[in-house]
Amino acid sequence: IGILAAIALPAYQDYISKSQMTRVVGELAAGKTAVDAALFEGKEPIIDGDSSSTQENIGLKADGNPRSNLMEAVNINGFKDSGAGSISATLGNKANKDIKGTVATQSRNAQGVWSCSITKGGNYKVKFNPTGCTGGN
Numbered sequence: 001i002g003i004l005a006a007i008a009l010p011a012y013q014d015y016i017s018k019s020q021m022t023r024v025v026g027e028l029a030a031g032k033t034a035v036d037a038a039l040f041e042g043k044e045p046i047i048d049g050d051s052s053s054t055q056e057n058i059g060l061k062a063d064g065n066p067r068s069n070l071m072e073a074v075n076i077n078g079f080k081d082s083g084a085g086s087i088s089a090t091l092g093n094k095a096n097k098d099i100k101g102t103v104a105t106q107s108r109n110a111q112g113v114w115s116c117s118i119t120k121g122g123n124y125k126v127k128f129n130p131t132g133c134t135g136g137n
Contacts, residue, residue, distance in 0.1 A: 014127065017096045020070055021104065022130040024089055025116055027060075027068045028106045031087045032114050034058035035079060044080045047087075060087070070095045082110040091121065098123040104133070 031047075038045040038056035051057045058076070060067060066074045072092025078085025088105040095102075101121025108114050118129055118136035126136045 013096065013098065014125070017098045017125075017128045018130075020091070020095050021099060021102070021118070021128045021133075024068060024070050024091060024095075024104050025106075025130045025133060027071075028087055028089055028104060031058045031060045032106055032108070035085075035087065035108065036112065039079065039083050045076060045085075047074055047076045058087075060089075079108070083112065084108055084110040098125070099128060102128075102136075 034056070035045040035058055038058065041056065043051075043054055043056040045058050046055045047058060047061050049055070049057060060074045060076075066072070066089065068089070070091055071089045073090045075088050075090075076085065077088075084107075086105050086107040088103050091099050091102045091104070093100065099122055102124050103119040103121065105117045105119065106114055107117065116130070116133035118124070118133050120136050124136055129136050
């Protein structure tokens with residue numbers, strides 16, 4: 001039974017890391033829709049502060065903190081001038097130890113095409129990348 005546990009536990013930890021990465025990328029994907037809607041309305045997407053006639057809060061934070069308990073920080077960059085920019089999330093203490101400190105980023109080019117990239121943190125393995133994301137090595 002000890003041999004089975006030695007094989008099963010690391011495989012289970014890898015499964016947890018992959019599922020948590022998939023969850024965070026999915027949560028950021030909700031922000032993509034909100035960014036596209038804000039840009040369509042001629043507003044600047046933001047994550048802090050209230051919406052106004054020129055800015056639209058995309059809803060990834062509540063009371064100054066990320067809505068997801070796996071995220072330590074959420075950042076938004078760009079979008080104001082050309083529509084190009086990015087939304088990124090840093091995985092925090094509630095994430096599995098192998099992915100803590102990893103950054104998931106959803107980037108949009110000026111033509112409105114989105115891409116996903118991963119910046120390695122901790123003991124990240126490329127096999128944790130959600131489908132459609134690059135990087136992590």
